[in-house]
Amino acid sequence: MARLSDIIETFLKTLINEEEGSVEIQRNELASKFNCVPSQINYVISTRFTTDKGYYVESRRGGGGYISIKRINTESAGDYLMHIITSIGDKISQHTCEVFINNFVDYNIIKYREAMLMKAATSDKVLMDVPIDKRDDVRATILKNMLMGLTVL
Amino acid sequence: MARLSDIIETFLKTLINEEEGSVEIQRNELASKFNCVPSQINYVISTRFTTDKGYYVESRRGGGGYISIKRINTESAGDYLMHIITSIGDKISQHTCEVFINNFVDYNIIKYREAMLMKAATSDKVLMDVPIDKRDDVRATILKNMLMGLTVL
DNA sequence: GGGTTATAATAGTCAGGGATAGTCAAAAAC
């Protein structure tokens, strides 16, 4: 019962690693390789290869069309973190928060144990005593403050 | 006749033992195995597989959704951490919290960066939006949950 | 040849259906 979208995601990420950061595909070709409708490729890309997750996607229609995916260069983790910090608004849901944290791990910005700490500090479970209308605010504050702490190092 | 929730609890714990610490289930499937409504699975998990009891739960909805339960590793530093966790009361001031964290670093339980994260997540600055009479409770919860996270592995 | 138009070859969008899991409060059981 493996989800096809996950398989395609993994396939693309492997390709990106092999190609050192970028890959160019043809939508229909990839779709037929995985026996799915072409639009599922769009679905995978729009849910897994977003800017927030550190990817840059370009495409072109018509004859010789293509989709190219590039991993954003994260040489200076500090800059990337600052970018993320400023992009986080005043509120953030637990889910979105986890997505961010998982990405930091993917990009080797934080370690697994650090991710566990961050998730533990921003889970709904931990914020039970915070009024529900304030919960996402507190979470955003905690997350941003932890990230700020990392940029200092 | 034992209560159904207890039976399901035992079943899951047996599975976790067989699978060496973790198990992945489908909510509806498990519910139909025990002839109960799916939400009873949620009840069992939220009452028997809590962080306090040493479990870590993740899930995903939609096609191919699942619920995964992991038992927290209680070996090595885990025992010491568990001891600390139980010694922390329901409330803790920012100052006491920092003393704890500094000690963890001194005793090589956590690294410097991890300490930064923990302090960032438990500072008064970050808990501004939490009603003052709840602040020390939330801080204690966050601290304990972060420490629990470290015992997972 | 140069410009215009038709055709084929792509990719994008969006709304809907099905498959899960989550929440919450009432009812039932203990």
Next chain:
DNA sequence: GTTTTTGACTATCCCTGACTATTATAACCC
């Protein structure tokens, strides 16, 4: 009175397909 059980309602995720948009190239006309 507390814990367990239930079910209606909600939220989320994946997959599909019809319809649209864009691009390159071939065909056509002058």
